[in-house]
Amino acid sequence: MIDENGLAVETIGLSFSFSKDRPVIKELNMQIPKGAIYGFLGPNGAGKTTTIRLLLDLLPSGSGEISVFGKTLGDDRSNILSRTGALIESPSLYEHLTGYDNLKVTANLRSIKKDRIQEVLKIVGLDTESKKYVHSYSLGMKQRLGLAIALLSSPDLLILDEPTNGLDPNGIIEIRELLRDLNANHGVTILVSSHLLSEVERLVSHVGIIGRGEMMFQGPLKKLQQISQDKAVIEIDTDDNARALEILLEDHQQVSKAAQFLEVHYTDRDRLAQLIILLTAAGLRVNRAQLVESSLEETFLSIIKDDHL
Amino acid sequence: MKLFYTEFIKLKNTFALWLTLLGALFVPLILFTTYLSDVKSFVPGHGINPWDDFLVRTLNGCCFFSIGFALLIIGLTIHIEHKASGWKHLFTLPISRGRIYFGKLLVIFAMVICFFTLYLALSVLSGAVLGYAVPDLGFSKFPVAGMHIFRFVTEFFISILPTVFLQYWLSFRLKNLITSLGIGLGGLMIGLLLKSWKFIIYLPYAAPFQLLNYKEEDASSHQRLFLINAVYTVLFVMLSYKDFVKRFRG
Numbered sequence: 001m002i003d004e005n006g007l008a009v010e011t012i013g014l015s016f017s018f019s020k021d022r023p024v025i026k027e028l029n030m031q032i033p034k035g036a037i038y039g040f041l042g043p044n045g046a047g048k049t050t051t052i053r054l055l056l057d058l059l060p061s062g063s064g065e066i067s068v069f070g071k072t073l074g075d076d077r078s079n080i081l082s083r084t085g086a087l088i089e090s091p092s093l094y095e096h097l098t099g100y101d102n103l104k105v106t107a108n109l110r111s112i113k114k115d116r117i118q119e120v121l122k123i124v125g126l127d128t129e130s131k132k133y134v135h136s137y138s139l140g141m142k143q144r145l146g147l148a149i150a151l152l153s154s155p156d157l158l159i160l161d162e163p164t165n166g167l168d169p170n171g172i173i174e175i176r177e178l179l180r181d182l183n184a185n186h187g188v189t190i191l192v193s194s195h196l197l198s199e200v201e202r203l204v205s206h207v208g209i210i211g212r213g214e215m216m217f218q219g220p221l222k223k224l225q226q227i228s229q230d231k232a233v234i235e236i237d238t239d240d241n242a243r244a245l246e247i248l249l250e251d252h253q254q255v256s257k258a259a260q261f262l263e264v265h266y267t268d269r270d271r272l273a274q275l276i277i278l279l280t281a282a283g284l285r286v287n288r289a290q291l292v293e294s295s296l297e298e299t300f301l302s303i304i305k306d307d308h309l
Numbered sequence: 310m311k312l313f314y315t316e317f318i319k320l321k322n323t324f325a326l327w328l329t330l331l332g333a334l335f336v337p338l339i340l341f342t343t344y345l346s347d348v349k350s351f352v353p354g355h356g357i358n359p360w361d362d363f364l365v366r367t368l369n370g371c372c373f374f375s376i377g378f379a380l381l382i383i384g385l386t387i388h389i390e391h392k393a394s395g396w397k398h399l400f401t402l403p404i405s406r407g408r409i410y411f412g413k414l415l416v417i418f419a420m421v422i423c424f425f426t427l428y429l430a431l432s433v434l435s436g437a438v439l440g441y442a443v444p445d446l447g448f449s450k451f452p453v454a455g456m457h458i459f460r461f462v463t464e465f466f467i468s469i470l471p472t473v474f475l476q477y478w479l480s481f482r483l484k485n486l487i488t489s490l491g492i493g494l495g496g497l498m499i500g501l502l503l504k505s506w507k508f509i510i511y512l513p514y515a516a517p518f519q520l521l522n523y524k525e526e527d528a529s530s531h532q533r534l535f536l537i538n539a540v541y542t543v544l545f546v547m548l549s550y551k552d553f554v555k556r557f558r559g
Contacts, residue, residue, distance in 0.1 A: 058397055058558060058559070059558065081402060081403040082403040084401070086401045088401075091398075092393050092394045092395045092396075092397060092398035092399075093393055094389065094393045094395070096322045096323060097321060097322065101318060101321065104318060105318055105319060106402070108311050108314065108315040109311070109315055109399075109404060110403065149398070
């Protein structure tokens with residue numbers, strides 16, 4: 001059982017296409033550990049929303065398998081959906097009703113007690129605004145109400161498709177804090193999609209990067225950070241770069257020669273000082289020695305472009 | 310029952326709800342003011358039951374206008390979901406699509422039945438008030454032909470069933486309210502214009518107009534119409550249900 005392996009969501013070889021010659025999702029293997037905040041990243045049109053719609057049974061199943069809490073959607077749809085809260089793209093809100101009535105609609109359909117409505121309103125900070133009509137809400141308030149609706153059933157899994165779309169920086173921080181709290185204090189597994197790594201890198205524990213319908217990278221955020229660190233180099237410019245290259249190669253350094261300087265593979269924090277000492281001891285004058293790191297965002301972009309390997 | 314109640318919550322503050330009330334008031338109010346404004350023309354001859362003429366006008370009004378209101382009620386009710394992008398949310402709830410389909414349909418039927426009940430009740434009431442206000446009109450001297458009204462309503466309801474199911478299907482399939490309403494009203498126009506064409510009974514939208522100038526004696530001639538309508542009803546229910554459950558994605 002997948003659930004016993006500690007996975008909240010798993011897809012195996014998931015493929016989907018809207019038309020025969022244009023596959024949108026190709027052999028996608030997604031693994032979301034229980035208790036994780038999984039950032040599902042990729043550029044617009046990469047297949048994030050389609051994958052999420054497949055997970056929620058909003059699209060006809062293509063080939064491959066989808067398991068949520070160890071059960072396939074076909075076998076246990078009702079149970080899976082009763083444990084899942086979702087917010088897909090813009091929230092589904094009846095603007096002619098009050099915030100409270102919007103929650104009441106979902107609460108009734110999910111057979112949830114009215115007390116819970118007040119609880120979720122407090123969680124998202126809309127308890128004082130619940131009697132107002134939704135058409136008078138700001139974009140941020142609507143997003144928070146959408147989140148409240150998703151939280152009504154105290155879900156074990158929360159699926160959020162670009163939940164911070166259109167929010168101002170303050171709104172983004174609020175949503176991030178809320179999700180962090182839900183994960184830490186209520187043990188909710190969260191899948192949050194975004195096209196910007198910077199938007200979710202301070203929130204997620206795991207990352208899945210999708211590009212052109214394929215999973216390009218998947219794993220803990222630390223693994224992505226490690227890739228980013230592995231791409232860091234030290235740029236060195238001396239008065240005799242040819243001699244410097246010889247010295248560095250003799251010292252078994254991974255070094256390459258650029259037009260104006262040398263690039264040495266960065267391994268740890270002491271490396272920069274060690275290289276300067278090595279070169280100056282050989283009588284060379286070091287004009288410049290600089291650590292050039294690849295940002296997480298650059299790593300993300302290179303993964304999308306499939307040129308990270 | 311919860312689903313039914315929840316659908317009604319969604320109708321709060323909507324025009325669909327007001328339309329059920331105001332639409333039902335429309336024809337009775339026009340009849341009432343027409344009788345009052347020209348009493349002399351409507352004073353019946355000795356021994357003539359004024360209800361007969363009044364009911365012909367009322368029931369013809371029902372044939373002409375009520376189906377249009379019904380189409381509007383269906384369109385507006387379903388449009389609430391399109392406007393809110395509500396389908397995707399409904400389909401991620403642990404409720405079967407079949408329940409959602411029938412829950413909404415039940416609400417639509419409740420509103421349409423409520424509309425007809427109000428329409429006929431208000432019509433009879435306006436006749437009764439006219440009888441008290443202007444005794445010369447003679448309404449208070451004769452009983453209301455309740456059985457006649459009941460028979461008409463039953464036959465009329467059967468005649469509009471395919472249209473209701475077809476319009477329900479169109480309304481959830483077409484996001485644009487104007488498009489679905491346009492098709493419906495276009496169908497009604499054709500049904501009215503070609504009312505006497507021998508094949509018109511095969512057009513579901515034309516059925517209400519076959520009951521114009523309703524007489525109980527005509528009931529036997531309507532048997533074929535009802536049979537065709539029954540076939541259409543079964544067909545539209547099956548196809549729209551299958552479409553909603555298997556293919557419709559919101």
